[in-house]
Amino acid sequence: MTDTPVKLGLIGWPVTHSLSPQIHESWLQQQELTGSYGLVPVEDPAHLAGKLQELTQAGYRGVNVTIPHKEAVVPLMDELNPAAKAIGAVNTMLFEEGQITGHNTDAFGLIENLKQQVEEWSPTEKAVMVLGAGGAARAAVYAFQQEGARILITNRTLEKADALCQEFGAKSVAWEEKESALEFVDLLVNTTSLGMTGQPALEIDLGPLPSTAIVYDIVYNPLETRLLEQAKARNLKAVTGLGMLIFQAQKAFEIWTGCVPAVDLESLGQSLRKLC
Numbered sequence: 001m002t003d004t005p006v007k008l009g010l011i012g013w014p015v016t017h018s019l020s021p022q023i024h025e026s027w028l029q030q031q032e033l034t035g036s037y038g039l040v041p042v043e044d045p046a047h048l049a050g051k052l053q054e055l056t057q058a059g060y061r062g063v064n065v066t067i068p069h070k071e072a073v074v075p076l077m078d079e080l081n082p083a084a085k086a087i088g089a090v091n092t093m094l095f096e097e098g099q100i101t102g103h104n105t106d107a108f109g110l111i112e113n114l115k116q117q118v119e120e121w122s123p124t125e126k127a128v129m130v131l132g133a134g135g136a137a138r139a140a141v142y143a144f145q146q147e148g149a150r151i152l153i154t155n156r157t158l159e160k161a162d163a164l165c166q167e168f169g170a171k172s173v174a175w176e177e178k179e180s181a182l183e184f185v186d187l188l189v190n191t192t193s194l195g196m197t198g199q200p201a202l203e204i205d206l207g208p209l210p211s212t213a214i215v216y217d218i219v220y221n222p223l224e225t226r227l228l229e230q231a232k233a234r235n236l237k238a239v240t241g242l243g244m245l246i247f248q249a250q251k252a253f254e255i256w257t258g259c260v261p262a263v264d265l266e267s268l269g270q271s272l273r274k275l276c
C-alpha cells in the first residue's frame with residue numbers, strides 16, 4: 001500500500017443505521033492508515049453500474065454491499081472469488097487496476113465468530129440445522145459445507161430449502177416439523193429475519209436440543225433475541241450475530257489493505273452495543 005488515503009464505503013438501501021463506518025474507521029486508525037469509510041446510499045438497482053463507475057473514478061479502494069443489492073451486483077463484477085461465486089452474492093468489492101473483484105466474507109465471518117466464541121469447537125462432522133433459506137442462509141450453508149458439517153435446512157417455504165439442499169448436499173426438514181429433528185442437532189443457526197427489530201419473534205421449542213448444543217442467531221439487532229434468551233434459559237451456549245458482522249468486516253479490511261486488524265470482540269462489541 002502507498003500513502004494514498006484508503007477510500008472505502010458501503011452501498012445499500014437504507015444504509016443510515018450501519019455499524020460498518022465505526023468498525024472500519026477504528027481499524028484505519030489502529031493500522032495508522034489515512035482514509036475514510038463513507039455511506040453510499042443507492043435505492044434503485046438500475047443505478048448500481050453507474051455508481052460503481054463513479055466510485056472507481058473517485059479513487060475508491062473498495063466497498064461493502066448490503067441489502068438489497070448483494071445479488072444484483074454479481075453480474076457487474078469483472079471477477080468473483082470462489083465464496084462469492086458459490087453463494088451467488090457479493091458483500092465486498094475490491095477496485096484494482098480498473099477491475100472490480102467481488103468477494104463474499106459473510107461465510108468467513110460466521111465461522112470465525114463461532115470459533116472465537118466457542119473454544120475448541122469445530123463444525124466438522126457436527127449436525128448443523130440452518131433455519132431459513134434466504135441470502136444469509138446461502139452464506140451459512142456454504143460455510144458449513146466448507147467445514148465438513150452435516151447440514152439440515154428448514155424454511156417456511158419448503159421449496160427454497162429443498163433447492164438449497166440440492167445445491168449444497170444438505171437435507172431438508174419441513175418448517176412445521178423442525179422441533180422433531182432437534183434431538184440430534186449440535187448447532188442451531190437462525191438465518192431468518194425472525195427476531196429482528198420490527199419482525200415477529202422466532203417461535204421454536206428448544207426443549208429437544210441436547211444439553212451440549214449451541215444456538216447461534218445471526219440477527220444482531222436486537223443483540224438479545226428471544227431465541228438467545230430461550231437458549232440461555234436452558235443453559236445452552238448462545239452466540240449473537242454481532243461477531244459475524246465484525247469478522248466479515250475484518251476479512252473485508254484485509255482484502256482492501258492487506259492488514260489484518262486486531263479484533264477485541266469484547267471492547268468493540270461493547271462500543272457497538274451502544275449504537276445498536
Ligand code: NAP
Binds near residue numbers: 194218244245248
Ligand atoms: P432474506 O434473504 O430476505 O431471507 C429471509 C428468510 O427469513 C427466508 O428464509 C424467509 O423464509 C424467512 N422468513 C421471513 N419472514 C418469516 C416468517 N414470518 N416466518 C418464517 N420465516 C420467515 O434475508 P437475509 O438477507 O437472508 O437476512 C436474514 C437476517 O440475517 C436479517 O436479520 C439480517 O440482518 C441478518 N444478517 C446478519 C448478518 C451478520 O453479519 N450477523 C449478515 C447477513 C444477514 P421464506 O423463504 O419462506 O420467505
